[in-house]
Amino acid sequence: MAITHNSATAPLVHGFHAVAPGDLAAVVTALEMHEPPAFLRRLAVEPDVPLQLVRWHDCAPDRYRLLYQRIGAPWLWWSRLALDDAALAAILHDPLVELYAVVDRARVEIGILELDFRTPAACEIAFFGFVPKATGQGFGKWLMRRALQRAWAGPAVAGDQATTTRVWVHTCTLDDPRAVAFYRGQGFVPTARFVEVFCDPRSIGLLPADMGALHPLIVD
Template sequence: MAIADVAAPLGQGFHALAPGDLAAVVTALEMREPPASLKRLVPEADVPLQLVRWKAAEPAKYRLLYRRVGAKWLWWSRLAMDDAALAAIIHDSDVELYAVADRAGVEVGMLELDFRTGGEAEIAFFGLIPGATGKGFGKWLMRRALQRAWGREGVSRVWVHTCTLDGPSALPFYMAQGFVPYARFVEVFPDPRGLGLLGEEAPQVPVLG
């Protein structure tokens, strides 16, 4: 169906957003047991990356990496938090935060695991900066994520979510790693660029007006 005039009544199934809002379809995925691939020895000498645990990271340092990884996909929720609220999460003993660093020590990605719900591990944030994608490093990072998630005593479920603002390969990637979609919902939120939290890093999502 073509929408020729936004002032005209919308067809069934269409919902107008308030000026300045964005909407995304979110898919939640879960894994109820470790994939068999985690038990196999995988040579990784050629992967020029390492995970570096960030304990008690400064909020400003965290936001810088968060933005480098996620600005293209309009990650914004952590940018809207003040220092105290952000620190309460990333300094929690049941939250594990890692930077992905290259051989020169430059951070090129991030991994955040949230164990605050008993028996569960959420892959809260997972990603590489644009220049590090498309090289097969995502599989390496996911393997590391799952090893740590399933390595925590008492974990019986690992879950993650992605949305239609993420790269088109995100959902197929998670499914290929063994995650099974179990829920879908719509999230409506203010455009973070309109709030001044982000600039023009996501040209694939036009700013209206």
């Protein structure tokens, strides 16, 4: 999802708005920072975390989708599942997009980090998360520290690139309800809010019907 401060041309009228059967609506919050947080400038003594960040170069679309779905299906992540191989590969193989898998000591992929530098001087933390069994263990702060280190360092490609002046992320009401508080705790500031309406990925076969139990599937 590409979000800018001009994503919405007019505010919604106050009140209830019908959402068609087979669709979903989510409130999206965009958060950003314009300088590295103070904790990045301090020498950190971190606890031993049994994880490693591994760069995936030229990742095959099917391999990506498998990890993406393992992490995102409970939260109804869908946008990358709707892309065909060519469209997905064009993003993943762009030199200004950096994809990392988080692997445990058994070399099993349990998390994802995707950084998008395609907008000059900006970095979007496009995807960030862990499989359900790896959540609640404090790994999020470990991964966010590495995400911000990479984001503020700028893209790892040859040539002149604008210095990063903005790092941003977005979350929505389909995500873990702790997400906004977590991002704020890492130095992000909420800057904009949008309502997104889209086809329910379960209604069009992108995800199983039993995913996202907190958001019932409603069809005709």
